[in-house]
Amino acid sequence: MNRVGVAGKGESVWLAWFLIDTCRRFAAHAETRGDTAIAAKLRAQADEYRDAIESTSWDGEWYRRAYYDDGAPLGSHVNEECQIDSIAQSWSVISGAGDPERQKIAMKSLHNRLVRYDGRLIMLLTPPFDRGSHDPGYIQGYLPGVRENGAQYTHAALWAVLATAMQGDGDRAFELYQMINPVTHAMTATDVERYKVEPYVVAADVYIAEGHLGRGGWTWYTGSASWLYRVGLEGILGFKKTGDRLMIEPCIPASWPGFTITYRYRSATYVIRVERGVGEAVPRDAIELHDDGKRHDVVITLA
Secondary structure, three states: OOOOOOOOOOEEHHHHHHHHHHHHHHHHHHHHOOOHHHHHHHHHHHHHHHHHHHHHOEOOOOEOOEEOOOOOEEOOOOOOOOOEEHHHHHHHHHOOOOOHHHHHHHHHHHHHHHEEOOOOEEOOEEOOOOOOOOOOOHHHHOOOOEOOEOOEEHHHHHHHHHHHHHOOOHHHHHHHHHHHOHHHHOOOHHHHHHHOOOOOOOEOEEOOOOOOOOOEOOEOOOOHHHHHHHHHHHHHOOEEEEOOEEEEOOOOOOOOOEEEEEEEEOOEEEEEEEEEOOOOOOOOOOEEOOOOOOEEEEEEEEO
16 A cells, blocks of 8 residues: 555554554563663553544544545545455554454454455455555555455454454454464365465465455465464464463363463473363463473363
């Protein structure tokens, strides 16, 4: 979308969410170094961005994506193209900055308008760019329904899964995760013929263009492969490490009895078993990691 703000006046809503998260993370880092003034400045700046979004960019059922140089909105119900964009919704949750009630409404709109069960994919935006009155830039160089232009762009799709998990909906999060999981696109000969690309690596995009619904795009080098790993491990299984301490905060389907993670921490091995109603409950931050060459068995009980 390199021409949305080509004159230097356009603004991005999703990038503001991202910047809020970045400022707050740097503020926490600054505090560990004793830079309290910098930390306060970063947090204040993040709050200003949040207030600006909430006062200008709520479209009624979702957050807008951006504004063109002339002030025209992008990602609004008034647009003929790109009425709703995925990342402006998911990052309102991931950043932790969106109004809680608006987050719920925005994510519901994402699920209702951007999830395609017929193609097993999550679209980046809809409808695609084609002949609108404003030129968004490079994205329109793709045919409607190909790559970023209305198809699944897998980075954004995985952020939608992460946001869903962060809202505590384990059933929905795993359902969406499996829609992206490349293995599930090759369960039958018909699936293979439609998907066409390798089912053992992540596709950067999945098309919705007429005659190509569900066809995978570029593979092997996409950074969304690492996001698939992170969202599965951290978002759904809840594996979160900080320093020498490990927290397990899962968001799994209600039908799962539990799961096991084997984690190698330097010379030690931790076998972590998460179960429902079995064993002695362990506080989520009580796993202290030790480089002692031993095997440690940990049981965590879910409520």
